[in-house]
Amino acid sequence: MKFVRIIWANLLRKKVRLLLTIGSFAVALFLFAFLGVVRDAFSRDNLASANRLIIINRTSIINPIPLSYRDKILRISGVTGITHNNWFGGTYIEEKNFFPQFVIDPENQRQVIPEFKVPDDQWSAFVKDREGAIVGARTMERFHWKIGQRIPIKQPMLGSWEFNIDGVYHGTRPGDDETQFWFQWDYFEERVPESFKGRVGWYVLQVDNPDNAPRIAKAIDAEFANSPFETKTETESAFAASWVKQFGNIKFLIVTIGSVVFFTLLLVTGNTMAISVRERTNELAVLKAIGFSDRKVLGFVLGEALAIAVIGGGLGLLLALALIPLLNRLLAGLVPVLFLSPGILLFGFVTALFVGLISGFLPGLGAMHLRVVNALRRV
Amino acid sequence: MLPKLFFGLLITIAAAVALLLIVVVVGGILAGLLAPFIGSVPISYNFRSIRARWTSTIVAILGIAGTVGVFVAMLSLARGFKATLVASGSPSNALVMRAGSSSEMMGGITLDSIKVLQDAPGVARDASAAPILTQDVVGVIPVPLISTGSDANVQVRGVSPNVLQVRTFAKIAEGRMFQPGLNELVVGKNAANSYVGLKVGNKIDFAGGHWQVVGMFDAGGSAFDSEIWCDSRVLAQVLKRPENIFQSATVHLASPASFQQFKDAVISDPRMNVDVWREIDYYNKQSTTMTRLITVLGGFVAAIMAIGAIFGALNTMYSAVAERGREIATMRALGFSASNVILSFLFEALVISFTAGLIGCIAVLPLNGLTTNTMNWQTFSNLAFAFKITFDLLVMGVLFALVMGVLGGLLPAIRAAIQPVAVALREL
Numbered sequence: 001m002k003f004v005r006i007i008w009a010n011l012l013r014k015k016v017r018l019l020l021t022i023g024s025f026a027v028a029l030f031l032f033a034f035l036g037v038v039r040d041a042f043s044r045d046n047l048a049s050a051n052r053l054i055i056i057n058r059t060s061i062i063n064p065i066p067l068s069y070r071d072k073i074l075r076i077s078g079v080t081g082i083t084h085n086n087w088f089g090g091t092y093i094e095e096k097n098f099f100p101q102f103v104i105d106p107e108n109q110r111q112v113i114p115e116f117k118v119p120d121d122q123w124s125a126f127v128k129d130r131e132g133a134i135v136g137a138r139t140m141e142r143f144h145w146k147i148g149q150r151i152p153i154k155q156p157m158l159g160s161w162e163f164n165i166d167g168v169y170h171g172t173r174p175g176d177d178e179t180q181f182w183f184q185w186d187y188f189e190e191r192v193p194e195s196f197k198g199r200v201g202w203y204v205l206q207v208d209n210p211d212n213a214p215r216i217a218k219a220i221d222a223e224f225a226n227s228p229f230e231t232k233t234e235t236e237s238a239f240a241a242s243w244v245k246q247f248g249n250i251k252f253l254i255v256t257i258g259s260v261v262f263f264t265l266l267l268v269t270g271n272t273m274a275i276s277v278r279e280r281t282n283e284l285a286v287l288k289a290i291g292f293s294d295r296k297v298l299g300f301v302l303g304e305a306l307a308i309a310v311i312g313g314g315l316g317l318l319l320a321l322a323l324i325p326l327l328n329r330l331l332a333g334l335v336p337v338l339f340l341s342p343g344i345l346l347f348g349f350v351t352a353l354f355v356g357l358i359s360g361f362l363p364g365l366g367a368m369h370l371r372v373v374n375a376l377r378r379v
Numbered sequence: 380m381l382p383k384l385f386f387g388l389l390i391t392i393a394a395a396v397a398l399l400l401i402v403v404v405v406g407g408i409l410a411g412l413l414a415p416f417i418g419s420v421p422i423s424y425n426f427r428s429i430r431a432r433w434t435s436t437i438v439a440i441l442g443i444a445g446t447v448g449v450f451v452a453m454l455s456l457a458r459g460f461k462a463t464l465v466a467s468g469s470p471s472n473a474l475v476m477r478a479g480s481s482s483e484m485m486g487g488i489t490l491d492s493i494k495v496l497q498d499a500p501g502v503a504r505d506a507s508a509a510p511i512l513t514q515d516v517v518g519v520i521p522v523p524l525i526s527t528g529s530d531a532n533v534q535v536r537g538v539s540p541n542v543l544q545v546r547t548f549a550k551i552a553e554g555r556m557f558q559p560g561l562n563e564l565v566v567g568k569n570a571a572n573s574y575v576g577l578k579v580g581n582k583i584d585f586a587g588g589h590w591q592v593v594g595m596f597d598a599g600g601s602a603f604d605s606e607i608w609c610d611s612r613v614l615a616q617v618l619k620r621p622e623n624i625f626q627s628a629t630v631h632l633a634s635p636a637s638f639q640q641f642k643d644a645v646i647s648d649p650r651m652n653v654d655v656w657r658e659i660d661y662y663n664k665q666s667t668t669m670t671r672l673i674t675v676l677g678g679f680v681a682a683i684m685a686i687g688a689i690f691g692a693l694n695t696m697y698s699a700v701a702e703r704g705r706e707i708a709t710m711r712a713l714g715f716s717a718s719n720v721i722l723s724f725l726f727e728a729l730v731i732s733f734t735a736g737l738i739g740c741i742a743v744l745p746l747n748g749l750t751t752n753t754m755n756w757q758t759f760s761n762l763a764f765a766f767k768i769t770f771d772l773l774v775m776g777v778l779f780a781l782v783m784g785v786l787g788g789l790l791p792a793i794r795a796a797i798q799p800v801a802v803a804l805r806e807l
Contacts, residue, residue, distance in 0.1 A: 014701075020694045027687035031680065038676065059586040059618065060519045060532065062484065096668075156479040157487060195621070228619065230587065242529050253456075257449055257680060261687075264445040268691040271438040275698045335672065 003296070007303040014276070018308070021272050025312020025355075026319060029348050031261050033320035034327075036344040039254045040175070041336040048237035050210040052112070053217055055203040056239075058230035064199035065229050072223060073203065078216050081206035083108040086188065086199070090153040090161065092143070099139045101153065101181040103188040103201075112206045115172045122147070122167025130187050133163040136178035137170050142332045158192055175339045179332075204236075262351070270359040273305050277363035284367045285375030294368045301364035302357065309356025317348050400786075407785035411725035420719050421710060425727040428703065435695050439787075440735040442691035443780050446684040447739030451768065451776040452746055453677025457670045459767035460753070464666035467601035468659030469548060470635040471503075475628045475645065478652045482665065483517050483627045490514075490623040492651055499644045501637030502630050505544060511631040513539040513546075516611045518618050519760045520585045522574040524752070531752070533570060534760035535585075536603075537611030543596075545631045549603060554579040554594030559610050562617075565594040567604040569763035573752060577607070588617040602662065605752075605763045629658060669753065685783055692787025696728055700795040707795050708803030717796040724795050728788020729781060736780025740773045 011018055055073070057063035067084065074082055088101035106127050110118070118126070118134055126132040135145065145151065145165055153161050163183055171178050189197055207216050217233035224231045234242075277284070284297055320340060328338040414420045429436050475496060477487045496502070497510040505511055516537035521530035540559045543549055557563035566577045576583050581592045590609070598604045615622060632638055642655040700707070707720060747768040752761050 016697060017694060020690045020697070024687050024690040024694070027683060027690065031683045031687070034683070035680070060521060062519055063618065098668075154479070156477065242531075260445045260449055261684060264442045264684075264687070264691070267438045267441050268687075268694065271435055272694055272698070275435065275702075279702075331675070335676070 003300065003303070007300060007307060010276075010280075010300070010304055011307060017272060017276070021269060021308050022312040022315065024268050025309060025352065026316035028261055028264075029313045029316025029352055030319045030323075031316075032258060032348050032351065033317060033340060033344055034324070035254050035258050035261075036347070037320075037324055037338045037340055038335070039251055040341065040344070041338050043251060048235070048240045049115075050235070050237070051207050051213070052236040053205040053207060053213060053220075053233050054236055054239040055205060055220060055231050055233045056201075058221075058232040061202070063229075064201060065203065065231060067198040067200050069200075069224065069229075069231070070203070073205065073220060076216060076219050076223070078208050078212040079205055080208050081108060081112045083112040083204050084185070084200040084202070085204065086185075086201040088153075088155060088183075088188075090155040090158075092151065092153055097143070099136075099142075099179045099181055101183070103185055104182045105185050109182070112204050115176065116169045117172055118167050118169045126166040126184075129164055129166050130184060130190075131162065131164050132166040133181060133183045134167045134169050135165055135182075136180045137168055138178035138332060138337065139181060140165075140168050141329070142179075158196075161191070174341065175337055177337065179337075205233075210235075262355070266355050266359060269305070269308070269355060270362065273301070273359050274363045274366075276304075277301055277367050281370065281375050284370055285372050288370065288372050289376065297370075298364040298368040301367050302360040305360025305364075306353065306356045309352045309359075313349055313352025313356075316352075317345055320348075321345075403789065404782050404785050407725060407789050408729065408781050410722060411729040411785065411788075414722040414726040417719075417722060419715065420722045420726065421715060422723065422726060424706075424710070425723050425730070428699070428706075429727060429730065432699060432702070435698060436731060439692050439695040439731050440738060442688045443732050443735035443783050444739035444742065446681065446688040446783065447736050447776045447780050448743045449684055450677075450681035450779055451740060451772055452743045452766070453673060453681060454772050454775070455743070455746065455766045455768040456751075457673035457677065458769065458772065459765045460673065461663075461666045461670045462767050463600060463762065463764035464602050464662040465659065466548075466599060467603060467662040468657070469546070470638075470657060470659055471632045472545065472658035473630045473632055473638055473641055474656045474658045474661045475630065475653050476626070476656070478654050480654065483515070488514070488625050488628055488653065490625075492653065493625065493628055495648055495651055496628055496630055496645065499630075499641055499648075501632050501641035501644070503633045505541070511541065511544045512628055513542045514611060514625040514628045516615045516618070516620060517626040518586075518614065518620075520607075522577065522583075522585075524573060524761075525575055526573070526752075528575075531574070531761040533574060533607055534605065535607045535609065535614065537614030538608050539611060542608065545629055546598065546603065547631075548601065549596050549598040551594050552597040554592075557593055557609055560613065561610070562588055562590045562613060563593045564590045564607050564609045565596050566592055567606045567608075568595060568597045569604040569750065570607055571595050572750075573605070573761075573763055586617045600765070602665075602762055605761060681779075685779070689783050689786045692728065692732065692783055693791065695731075696724070696788050696791035697794070699727075700724065700791045703795075704798060704803045707798060708800045711800045712804060720796040721792045724792030725785070725788050728784045728792070732780045732784025732787070733777065735784075736777035739780065740776045744768060 055065065055069075057065050070082060070084060073079060083105045085105070086103035088103055090101050091097065092099070110116075110123065116136075122134070126134050133151065139145075147165055147167065149165050151163050151165060153163065155161065163181075169178070169180075169182075170176075205216075205220075207213055213235050217235070220233045221231055287297060287300075288294070324338055324340045331338065415422050474483075475488065475492075476483060480487075493512075493514050497512060502510045502512065518535050518537075519532040520535050522533045523529060524531045539545075540556070543551070543556065551565065552568065554565070557565050564583075566579075571577045571579075577592060579592055579595050583590050583592065596603075596608070611625065614620075615624075630641065632641060638657055645651055645653065645655050710720060711717070746766040748765050750763050750765045752763050
């Protein structure tokens, strides 16, 4: 601890350089965190519940399944809950105001998907209101909607619709999708033409035990095999993963950019440390001449590098902590929820320490092996 | 009220700073590049010192090159996505969909409407005077990707047998065209390369039918290259779609100029409830969301990286100036003016950043033409597209490097020039 002062004094020797190096660290760590957040946003398949199954039409997700399957599915042992949804595909004023609208089954939705919380009074208002809607918090905020407001939504095939916002749902886990818009199945059925009635987009199923999921999925698909509407039943996580994979190589892209950033950062800080040690050759020689051990000299250089890494990295991560919620709001409708997880913060901090150590190590090693006689001769 | 005032003030300040920066940057680049032609700037000294301090130089170069590389790669990705969808349209085709549909997936046109289209003015006719048009049934089917092994949605399009006369940019590259009425498929070039089992001669099963892949077509790098085509009547049957309803119709026009005539005639017909798009415009519109996403994210990442690279360049140049205090003082003592020294350091920074810009561009050049897949949100289907690195992107990359060079080199150059000569020399 008594050497903190000498490290501190050395740090402050060139203030511009110190600021710039800390700045590069902060920028790199901010970028690191941002890329991590984007990567997470595009690969969010870990939020799926293990005891839920999704049933879609075997032909493709855009083909419907009959509502009459519901009772047959419920009869299969191990199935504890079921709800049916539909994709509405409407537009609020302009096409760029995209958010997903689901036609839901108010009776069972809350039981099967309990992680989306709606206050009880709002939910009961919704259930009673045929034209009611429950909207995710993020979409409410994006359009500055208020509870009680009436919202026009246009559907190209089904015409103009209006809904009353009766409540807001919040996700309970960070990263939950808070952009959906739910409205009542009965209202939908009442207004659509005959060919749309009794058709379900997908079923969400609750099973008693995740271990039974494969057996139940097989039983359901076997039940409807060779019918005009064959089904494909998957666990929610498999379903989510197959969506995520369709984003393409975003992960690869981000890892590549991240490595370029990391490598560049390493070079810049390593070089700065090398220069500052080179400039100080004489002083280090004097230190060694008056009896400081090789290890201590290495420690001074390493300590300095680590201090820069910790301060710069910390600043960058703080910046990310402050700015990412803001970016999340600005980019609503363009990217999925951006959320900075503790894992990214920790990984970022460890990376900063690692870069600091490496960048201090080579110049430090040079300082350690410095031959006092040669160095002092130059004074 | 207060936040508004605050933001207004912020924007004004930002604009002023931006303007100042632009003046400084443009002036700096011009002055720095012209330095060799201004009488007595010690250019040869700079080249020699770049060589003497090669490690720092390389570090600065790599920092800037990395930034330029990311910048160009992201832009080329957005460019490639846009190019794929824009190439999917022909100016001499008109796409007809149900009014208000934002994509073909939502369409629905009856056979009666198609008959009206066939008689509309401006439609091209073949040798037997039959109108050239295709009525399409569009769906998506899950097929495993070769790269990940997991299912992705492939767009499958039922078309009229004369589709190649409508989409003239598509050619059969291998095998033959499907025969009307049979369960036969032709697959796009990218689809054949991206998905398991879509090779000519193979049999695949989907939607409860058995299909024979009889040919592969090349649609010139457009979105159609990611599709599978077959007979629209067969597809409608297999997908259990109502008979005689199509998602869209594409009409080949007598000439690009007859679009307006065709559109006016169709729109004003009281029997019709449709939108008419020039095919190019429709696909161009489809590309906007994804292009915006890539540009916004890519631009943001490149901007942040640029700040980091400028810090790095500043550090390198400041260190260079600090190490060379005596040399600079000597030059000044020999009679080089302060402005000469500024110009010479600016020139040095620009040489470094220019080299870095070139290296960054060359490093990403192999990405050109590399194909990748992503989701097309408008159709819920998977689309293959390629990085497209064009000459203007490379020029932008090098300019970006020069801007970083000036921002990183100007302040250190000024510091070099205003160092007191006597003090620096005394250290000798």
